[in-house]
């Protein structure tokens with residue numbers, strides 16, 4: 001890893017305040033540098049607030065349009081390491097992303113609720129991650145209205161060192177957080193989805209004039225149950241799609257050591273068809289009810 005002359009990084013943020021008291025919402029874009037929909041959506045919301053197209057009536061909102069500026073400039077996911085796995089305080093911040101994390105954790109310390117906007121590399125439906133379920137987060141997720149809501153991602157990691165996400169850090173500080181995957185990186189629809197996600201979040205929190213617009217479209221709730229890391233020789237038995245149903249006993253894939261079969265009726269989740277040994281290969285999830293989405297499983 002490279003060393004940097006300047007060890008204190010300040011990432012640009014913009015704060016807007018309403019006239020009445022209310023929650024402090026923090027909105028992150030481009031935690032991963034090539035995921036630009038959040039940045040574009042935040043810029044549009046800020047412009048609409050400045051031009052009084054939107055009126056902030058209560059609370060305050062802090063926007064960080066670009067959380068990973070160097071990676072954004074180079075249109076890459078990260079520069080030294082995946083920022084959304086190392087969100088914590090780093091006493092000795094050597095990598096670019098650990099310096100960014102030191103700044104972003106300060107912003108999270110000051111907020112009540114975090115909305116983190118992402119996109120994916122392949123064509124996909126939008127979805128929302130809620131690692132620590134709460135009725136307020138479910139209400140926001142229903143207003144944003146993606147087809148799929150995924151619960152308790154970080155619980156399937158063998159140790160917390162591998163999964164220090166923005167949500168993990170927010171929860172550790174007593175804050176609420178949700179992560180929105182808005183669609184494919186380059187799809188203009190992803191930016192529209194991200195814009196609407198910000199508006200619906202602010203309306204659900206009664207910060208903006210106008211009521212949230214919950215849709216009657218059905219939503220699927222899934223809970224993570226397993227995570228498998230890629231080993232030497234890893235190969236899928238077929239080209240699995242995200243959230244594809246697999247029956248108990250179905251062969252999912254194999255590597256040099258063993259075969260992987262579905263331990264129960266479940267859903268293949270976020271299969272990585274080309275990746276590095278030691279990194280996430282695929283997850284399994286099970287369908288749960290909306291009630292499970294409002295309250296954590298004890």
Ligand SMILES: [Zn+2]
Pocket residue numbers: 031032035118119
């Ligand atoms: Zn991302």
